[in-house]
Amino acid sequence: MNKCCIFLLVLLPLTLFAQGLQNTIPGDPEIDDGTGYSDGFGMSGVIGALTMDGETYSQLRLRPEIGFGKFGFGLDIDLLFDSDGNLIKENWEDWQDYIDKIFYIRYGTREDPFYAKVGSFSSYVLGHGLIFDHYSNVLRYPSEKNVGAYVGINTFFSGIGFEVFTHNIYKNEIIAARLHGNPLYYTKLPYLENLKIGFNMGIDRNQYDKYPDSDKDGVPDVYDAFPDDIDYCLDNDLDGIPDQVDFDINGNGIIDHPSVNPWVAENLPDINEIYPNTEFDMDVYPDSVTIYKHRQDIKVFSVDYNIPLIENAIFNLDHYGEYAKIDKYGSGIIFPGFSSKFSIFHAKLEFCYFADQFIPGYFDRLYDEQRSEVRIDRIGSRYVYSLETKEQFLKSSSASMGWFAYLSADILKFGTIKIAYQDMYGSHMNTGKSLWASVSANSLDVIRLKEAGISYSQTHTRYIDFLHPRNSNAALSGNVVYSLSSNADIIGTYSEIYTDTNRDGKVQAPTEVISSMSFGVEFRF
Numbered sequence: 001m002n003k004c005c006i007f008l009l010v011l012l013p014l015t016l017f018a019q020g021l022q023n024t025i026p027g028d029p030e031i032d033d034g035t036g037y038s039d040g041f042g043m044s045g046v047i048g049a050l051t052m053d054g055e056t057y058s059q060l061r062l063r064p065e066i067g068f069g070k071f072g073f074g075l076d077i078d079l080l081f082d083s084d085g086n087l088i089k090e091n092w093e094d095w096q097d098y099i100d101k102i103f104y105i106r107y108g109t110r111e112d113p114f115y116a117k118v119g120s121f122s123s124y125v126l127g128h129g130l131i132f133d134h135y136s137n138v139l140r141y142p143s144e145k146n147v148g149a150y151v152g153i154n155t156f157f158s159g160i161g162f163e164v165f166t167h168n169i170y171k172n173e174i175i176a177a178r179l180h181g182n183p184l185y186y187t188k189l190p191y192l193e194n195l196k197i198g199f200n201m202g203i204d205r206n207q208y209d210k211y212p213d214s215d216k217d218g219v220p221d222v223y224d225a226f227p228d229d230i231d232y233c234l235d236n237d238l239d240g241i242p243d244q245v246d247f248d249i250n251g252n253g254i255i256d257h258p259s260v261n262p263w264v265a266e267n268l269p270d271i272n273e274i275y276p277n278t279e280f281d282m283d284v285y286p287d288s289v290t291i292y293k294h295r296q297d298i299k300v301f302s303v304d305y306n307i308p309l310i311e312n313a314i315f316n317l318d319h320y321g322e323y324a325k326i327d328k329y330g331s332g333i334i335f336p337g338f339s340s341k342f343s344i345f346h347a348k349l350e351f352c353y354f355a356d357q358f359i360p361g362y363f364d365r366l367y368d369e370q371r372s373e374v375r376i377d378r379i380g381s382r383y384v385y386s387l388e389t390k391e392q393f394l395k396s397s398s399a400s401m402g403w404f405a406y407l408s409a410d411i412l413k414f415g416t417i418k419i420a421y422q423d424m425y426g427s428h429m430n431t432g433k434s435l436w437a438s439v440s441a442n443s444l445d446v447i448r449l450k451e452a453g454i455s456y457s458q459t460h461t462r463y464i465d466f467l468h469p470r471n472s473n474a475a476l477s478g479n480v481v482y483s484l485s486s487n488a489d490i491i492g493t494y495s496e497i498y499t500d501t502n503r504d505g506k507v508q509a510p511t512e513v514i515s516s517m518s519f520g521v522e523f524r525f
């Protein structure tokens with residue numbers, strides 16, 4: 001639940017921009033990242049308050065967009081002012097800062113002979129989602145900006161094409177590649193001529209890189225007490241003197257005994273014999289850190305296919321499947337999968353089999369947050385700092401099988417309803433049920449309400465608890481856009497997640513409800 005909490009908090013400033021960056025529902029057909037500004041020039045902006053690292057800033061964000069034909073270009077210029085009204089210059093210093101203002105540059109879509117996009121990706125999917133499942137490189141946006149990219153080609157020769165993706169064009173750590181084609185196109189066999197096969201690969205080349213290590217001593221800045229000094233990393237008493245050269249590691253004013261402090265032993269080896277009547281400190285328990293000098297990568301491979309079974313103006317039915325294997329770990333299959341479009345409905349039904357040591361959609365929406373996380377273990381009176389990767393959770397994930405269903409209805413005048421349900425079974429798994437639902441309403445001109453949406457989920461639970469909708473597996477979020485004038489809207493977002501702090505099985509408001517709210521004014525020129 002902690003991970004989810006962090007995620008919601010970092011996402012909040014972002015949701016000030018109402019369009020395109022909401023929570024996704026699994027199975028949702030791929031969203032082109034809300035960067036679909038059609039022809040012409042547009043400009044929107046937000047004034048609001050933003051809390052980052054405990055400091056509150058006033059924020060002015062401008063987002064100009066240009067689109068003509070297949071080409072689109074958007075900037076995201078944010079000006080942050082501190083509580084005294086001074087502009088924070090940190091993000092305007094070197095040339096990379098200026099490239100970071102590019103929200104996206106795009107050409108074409110995945111169906112075109114050539115397509116490319118540089119910038120933010122809020123929902124990257126590969127194949128049928130067993131490797132990349134709505135992966136986002138904007139999780140920590142805007143405090144951390146990733147300029148990602150993809151480039152793809154579709155040829156006319158048996159539909160052969162490829163796509164490559166990177167989360168960040170400087171680091172190129174989380175990367176993907178896909179090769180696909182219609183191998184039986186020239187056979188003209190019914191159904192099989194339209195069989196599409198894809199080979200996919202997803203890699204995180206360095207799972208530890210979520211945490212920068214400025215001095216390259218292998219100790220991430222997050223727990224390096226001397227992040228710019230390659231020789232030192234620990235300072236237990238925070239007096240600015242590294243443990244390695246501190247006569248009083250625990251800072252209690254008593255010189256440490258040479259037997260427990262190597263620095264004392266080296267420099268004053270016989271001090272306890274010279275001063276037999278002086279007491280030296282024996283209660284010294286310095287912390288320790290785990291050092292990461294080498295990259296740790298993880299690779300996932302998959303093959304997928306898709307066959308259109310029925311294609312006509314009112315009804316579409318596709319059959320698909322995917323097999324994926326995590327290098328050195330388990331595998332998973334979606335088979336059979338069906339997807340259908342009929343009138344205002346879009347539906348999906350999948351059966352899934354996941355072996356031991358497999359996590360479907362390894363690179364999912366929260367991956368940037370979960371690829372590694374700081375872990376603090378207490379051993380006796382010592383603390384041990386280390387990083388725990390998502391890979392480490394693979395060892396303990398056990399086999400399961402079940403099904404997944406998705407249904408959305410697009411009611412033009414009213415809005416959109418989406419619902420998804422997953423039910424997984426396994427001998428070592430009893431929290432396989434998940435439910436996601438969202439409703440969004442289009443403009444109701446009468447009361448100047450432009451948009452209103454609410455989404456709710458209960459995930460990885462024993463059973464969906466309708467009697468207690470506020471429970472520790474649930475999350476709720478909503479947004480409202482209210483029109484002030486023809487070029488200004490008020491945007492409000494609200495979210496709730498729940499923790500069962502006292503472990504009585506119930507969520508008591510208000511102490512166990514973590515809610516956040518934000519307001520802003522969006523304007524257009």
Ligand SMILES: [Ca+2]
Pocket residue numbers: 213214215216217218219220221224226227
């Ligand atoms: Ca370091």
Ligand SMILES: [Ca+2]
Pocket residue numbers: 215217219224225226227228229230231232233
């Ligand atoms: Ca250091």
Ligand SMILES: [Ca+2]
Pocket residue numbers: 235236237238239240241242243246248249
């Ligand atoms: Ca010290």
Ligand SMILES: [Ca+2]
Pocket residue numbers: 247248249250251252253254255256281284
């Ligand atoms: Ca001491």
